[in-house]
Amino acid sequence: MSGPSTSAGAQEDGSLSLSKRPDPRLSINQATIKYANLETALKVTADAGIQAIGLWREPVNEVGLDVAAGMLSDSGLRFTTHCRGGFFTLPEGPERLVALDDNRRAIEETATLAAAGAEGSTATLVLVAGGLPEGSRDLIGARERVRDAIGTLAPFAEQAGVTLAIEPLHPMYASDRAVVSTLGQALDIAADFEPSVVGAAVDTFHIWWDPQVLEQIARAGREGRITTYQVCDWKTPLPADVLLSRHHTGDGVIDFASLTEAVVATGYDRDIEVEIFNADIWAQDPAEVVRRTAEAFGAAVSPHLR
């Protein structure tokens, strides 16, 4: 059911990429090949023998939702997540209402794409909470507004059959990107809602450092909240733009054994996304990036799925 399948022997051209089929549970998050449009992203993913993809709103809306859904359906790929909603920390006012409206559209997009994907697709919208509003130091207040916004959106998500995945981001993004900083905090927010409506994104890059990570993964499993498991690696020195410090699995210091085994132990049996923000990787040919992603995943993550 899991782990990469290997053919009887190496291909005549000696290519490793042809001799191993990608792990059937690997999903390529489209951000990993940021500069590929939707058509290219779907094609290189399917051509590599990968079975699933996570999409981003911008390239979907570039072609329009209905066209995107048709392209996804034609690709034969499973749809794993839609990225992303959120930006919930704005105080009351017109900007906040615009953000909430935009999240409702993201929920609708998620439902449409999940229905268009192959069997086994999941209707998951990843939420990035947003940072402190300009000029504010009220972190506690910003965190409360995240809870309030999810409360506003939850009925829409439930009606659409979409699960909202609160993504805790690494604490180095707490001021400017996401005031949700740990898996435990995400689960505390999610606890107010049904697990089918609000869960958490478990992303190794953001939570690997947390002394409580293994117990919080176990808790997330017990509470039915692991909505998506995402992997990429951490390595220092960090680049000048710390947003772009994500690496191929195995290229850094994250222990994918303990984290993946903890996720598997909860019974999580769905697809696993690789999501990499990295300027050097973005500059490469997307087909090559996808091939390398599958190879790295097969070496660093697949062994722990067995």
Place this chain on the structure above:
Amino acid sequence: MSGPSTSAGAQEDGSLSLSKRPDPRLSINQATIKYANLETALKVTADAGIQAIGLWREPVNEVGLDVAAGMLSDSGLRFTTHCRGGFFTLPEGPERLVALDDNRRAIEETATLAAAGAEGSTATLVLVAGGLPEGSRDLIGARERVRDAIGTLAPFAEQAGVTLAIEPLHPMYASDRAVVSTLGQALDIAADFEPSVVGAAVDTFHIWWDPQVLEQIARAGREGRITTYQVCDWKTPLPADVLLSRHHTGDGVIDFASLTEAVVATGYDRDIEVEIFNADIWAQDPAEVVRRTAEAFGAAVSPHLR
């Protein structure tokens, strides 16, 4: 007893720096004026009317411990912390033994300097745990070795009358500088030891983002573990070298009200250090940096000490 004292009115030259005396609880951590030697650091601190200083090992050892102790004594300043011991994550072997020996010397230095400082000095050695050893992904093992090393050093510290302050560092340093990443984790390690021997450094820069920060500060107080309270600010974008991303209090997004009030509520009544690593600030005249530090502290921190 706390809060800045203000003279009857503005000086004739209108200078704010002359019209306000620095907060009597402010201590300048020498790292804030990194390029000043010990003589200059002591002089500019005392000349600014500041009453306390935290020292670093390198500038102390540059002149020799006995000479440094004499200079400190002559300055009339209180001594608040010695920075720093640690580097505990190395596996068994000669390098680890060298590191432990060096920590024993740091403990002796701390005791000598505390005895030389003015009344109210504290014998506190700040410990930075160290990152993952080269090529290792075993974060859990590295964290256990920190506990083991502190167990080895604790009897020496106790005999010398020195308190070891475990400093949790921001999680962005977890792989290369300190595997102790939260105040809660530092307290869990400290729990094996007497509070007079092992405590924690509460540094706003490192812990401000933590959803558990207020409850962990309260816990640290209950358990008698707030060995030193250090302040500086967080602001984005982070500079290319994220080690140098510390700012004057009030220049960033940290809410010094809630954090300082939480520390004060525990009964903490000792000095408060400002420790800033910032290339732009280091490039300035140290006397001016100290003046600005006192001014910023008076505006951002002092009001919450009352």
